[in-house]
Amino acid sequence: MAGRRPTQKLAPNPGEPSNGPLTAEELQLAVRNHSMPLEALRNDVTPPGLHYLLDHFDIPAVDGESWHLRLGGAVRQSLELNLRALRRAPSISVPVTLECAGNGRSLLKPRPLSQPWMLEAVGTAVWTGVPLAYLLARAGVDEDAVEVSFTGADAGIQGGVHQQYARSLPIDEALRPDVVLAYRMNGTELPLQHGYPLRLVVPGWYGMASVKWLSSIKVLTKPFHGFQQSVAYRYQQDADDAGTPVTWMKVRSLMVPPGIPDFFSRSRFLPAGPVMLTGRAWSGRGAVQRVEVGIDGKWVAAQLDHPAAPFAWSAWSMPWVADPGHHELSCRATDASGATQPLEPVWNYQGMGNNVVQRIKVTVEKAA
């Protein structure tokens, strides 16, 4: 594993790495939030309930009837819009693959103490709503604007800081035509847990940018320094490292585990013979250009389909003739920037952006 490791402390605080066993706090987060069972990679579009979900605080109870969005700050004309007004505005529908920035965290050693994701914190949905750029144009962004901040209705404490969840985007990102204020997911009303009545969706960025339960948007002439921007979601080597911000999703591929599982171990079993290995691949940094499948460490190029949209995942497939015995299957994607997935996790202090290749152990049984 690459990256510098801190010396282990006796009583790790949240966010500090641990070599110890899973804690009750991590279990509590794991049962609250959920990832996408890997067999759901079969679906082009992930239904609510299978799409990954990470809610930092509680899901807020927002009354859609009385709710309204405020858009202000460095603009010519502040706006205040209710849900009806937003639904009347021009709309777009964008298929987007969203992945949690902490996906893969629990595979790191030492393990940052937070939501203990394995590899499945991902999903692809079609988000329908108003282009953010349209509302910003209506409000008239001042020339000296540098960022736009987004504040959700979800409140809590993190790192000792009372806060409503809030993040910002650089002004150029906020003005992209595909950044959407979504009130529908997969053609139906936005589910409570995905940000009802309105959420931001930023295609290509890790999920933390796509603020849920939006209550206000503010155009800023100075960079935003909220907790989720300046403290959380940074690539750091240790607690004192200012680090760099987490932004775009790194390239990743995942495979549908073939065969059938053992209930407890999730080990896989399949009969000898031909089997089609399938999965999905995505990147926030440019199109996926290549997916390779590893059979016992030998890499072979997979067939790669075109994605439904620039920031939706691509399906891939590769036929395999499984011979009896134990095998390790893996997959590895490369994107247009030339970036590829590492064979070993790259460690960082918060456990962000671990796009290590997936490995699946399978037992192939002689056909009866």
Added chain:
Amino acid sequence: MAGRRPTQKLAPNPGEPSNGPLTAEELQLAVRNHSMPLEALRNDVTPPGLHYLLDHFDIPAVDGESWHLRLGGAVRQSLELNLRALRRAPSISVPVTLECAGNGRSLLKPRPLSQPWMLEAVGTAVWTGVPLAYLLARAGVDEDAVEVSFTGADAGIQGGVHQQYARSLPIDEALRPDVVLAYRMNGTELPLQHGYPLRLVVPGWYGMASVKWLSSIKVLTKPFHGFQQSVAYRYQQDADDAGTPVTWMKVRSLMVPPGIPDFFSRSRFLPAGPVMLTGRAWSGRGAVQRVEVGIDGKWVAAQLDHPAAPFAWSAWSMPWVADPGHHELSCRATDASGATQPLEPVWNYQGMGNNVVQRIKVTVEKAA
């Protein structure tokens, strides 16, 4: 904690209890499946994605167009129906609270190794479909029938046994008018992960009875001895105890944790002053008759609403004037059978039916 404890073994097998830390296998199950975040107790009806979900094996890919249900065994006339035919048959809509039989398992010491639920493996949905009794009447059940078995399309290995998930019901239960073969959940098509295209829903029973992805139904003249009936889902004191079957849900209440959470610890913080404590209570054994709320161990009766249906949860509420300091809140329900929730977990070998009272630690802060 009541109940006999087995001596600890060196290498616990799945299902065997452990005093050790959480295992990677339990984490894998915890990130795959999901419970209902407690703030979703606010909703009368739980949306997919918040409703608890336990899928033993993989979610099977069932083609609704070519799928059909076979009903046979000890009947005058076997039936074979496709989804279109089922949708044309008489239908009922039943609001049902479903809870996993293993809810509360991770609070037991030693801890049975399986899905490590805390307290939130529950949900209430409106299930729409064909009454099972209607189809059984159409087929004509033989006079010597004793049980009806249900087999799902989900396949895997558990306890070393290759199997499709299958369970049975006593014939009298199967003929209840409210047992439904559901093709809709909360008014929309049954989600993939909840059993598309058709599942059984048995009001009042723990969730394991409500077989998903139904492929066949068989009327039996002898008791069914499948793995999920004879080995799993039993109240046992040790591995050699034949035990008794898990059937009806025990009485339970849960509270919406008041205030706001700390992200990692989920500790709760709220300002001093009046706050309405709210929650839900249910039982498979008869109506909930009383809910008491404990404030620092002192029990006070809560206001209890009527449920939407005999086997749907009841809302309860109790106003509290929170004074500054640390407090422990809890809730306890009693049903028409006189059964009440225990203050300490009652241990059993598989970790079934742990309806221990919920305890929430809150910090009340002086209002600013």
